[in-house]
Amino acid sequence: MSKVVQYLQTPTFRKNLIAAFIAIVCLFLAVYVGLKIYTKHDESIAVPKIKGLHINAAIQALEDAGLEYQIDSVYQMDAKPGLVIEQDPEQGFHVKSARTIYLTIITQVAPEVSFPNIKDKTLIEATAILKNHNLKIGDTSYVADIARDIVLDAQFAGQSIRNGRMIPKGSRIDLVLGNGLGANEVEIPNLIGLPLNEAKFALSGAGLGLGTVTYDPNVTDTTTAVISVQSPGVEKGLTSLGAKIDVTLSLTAPSPTTGTPGSTTVPKPQVTPTQSNPPAAKPVAPKPATTTKTTTNTPPAKSSNTAPTAGQKKENKANSLGF
Structure with a gap:
């Protein structure tokens, strides 16, 4: 123990103690100054107003202030695309230089x-x-x-x-x-041979609409094409008001004679069956009636020749009554 006390009283110990103290103070000062420089103590920048600006103007304002930025986007109807609607931190908040400011803008492409x-x-x-x-x-x-x-x-x-x-x-x-007025029926117009624009006008005037439009493979210029097929066709007669007519466009329309057979074949089956059946039925009914009357007249003539046979009279009477 006496040796330790003697060592503490030596000049060597005092020099080492002073050196250690100086080293600790220097280290503390270095850390303090370094942190102050690194954290930019007593140095701040007020966040400019970004909310309400277009994204291009907002980026320019942040770059002039020495601030960084990060952008997120949302979609809102009836809002100007590219408009900044949120910022974090808010306007006037003091931050260090190169601080990241988070922005929310209106996206230009709707999801x-x-x-x-x-x-x-x-x-x-x-x-x-x-x-x-x-x-x-x-x-x-x-x-x-x-x-x-x-x-x-x-x-x-x-x-x-x-x-x-x-x-x-x-x-x-x-x-x-x-x-709510019900499906009233209108007559189907004939669109064969009409160009597409005239067909639309005709359908509109009839209270109908244009349905599916198909083109013949040979059609190269749609302005010169005409309607060659329509569905439903004029042979149907009537269709519901507001119905749609499907058409096919070709280079040329079919000849008018191709559409007439459909109309001529309609009345033929209506005339022949109604006039042929009644005459065949009428002459059949009166013939049995005439034969029965002739048979009833013959027995009295025969009874005048064979008067004694009463059984024959009964049989003739039964035959005349149809038994």
Whole structure:
């Protein structure tokens, strides 16, 4: 123990102690200054206002302030694409330089949704379903049908849309509804030989619509093509108001004689059966009546020659009565 006390009193120990203390102080000062430099103590930047700006202007403002950014996107209907709607941290918050600012913008490309089933639904039900799928109702048209305000067809971009098809959010859907007046019948116009634009005009005037349009493989110029086949054809006579007529376009229309046999064959079966059957039935009925009358007249003539036989008189009388 005395040796330890003697060592503590030596100049060597005092020098080592002083050196260790100086080393600790220097290390503390180095760490303190280093952390202050690394953390940029007493240095801050106020976050500029980014919310409400377009993304291009927002990026320029952040770069001028020496800040970084990270972008996330969402979709909102009726909102300007590229608009900054959220920022974190908020405006005026003091941050260090090169701090990352998180931005939320409106995407320019709308995500797609699956088209719901709205056919045979009422207009109120269809409106609610479309709204829940972030879709809008476009134009509404009415056709003759016994059901009123019932969705008969849904169209997107002028074409009928099937259930489950993927379409962008916010798309407008046109609805075809029933007017509740029933399906009145109109005469089918003859479209054979007409170009497509004239056929559309004729169908519109008759209260009908254009259905499926098919083209002959030989058609190279649709402006010069004419209708060669229509379904249903004029031989059907009448069809429901608002019905659609399917057509086929070819280079040339068929000759007019090809359409006449259908009309000439219709009245023939109506005339021959009604006039041939009654004359054959009438002459059969009166012949048995005349034969029975002649048989009743002959027995009295024979009875004058054979008067004594009473049994023969009874048999003749029975024969005259039809037994």
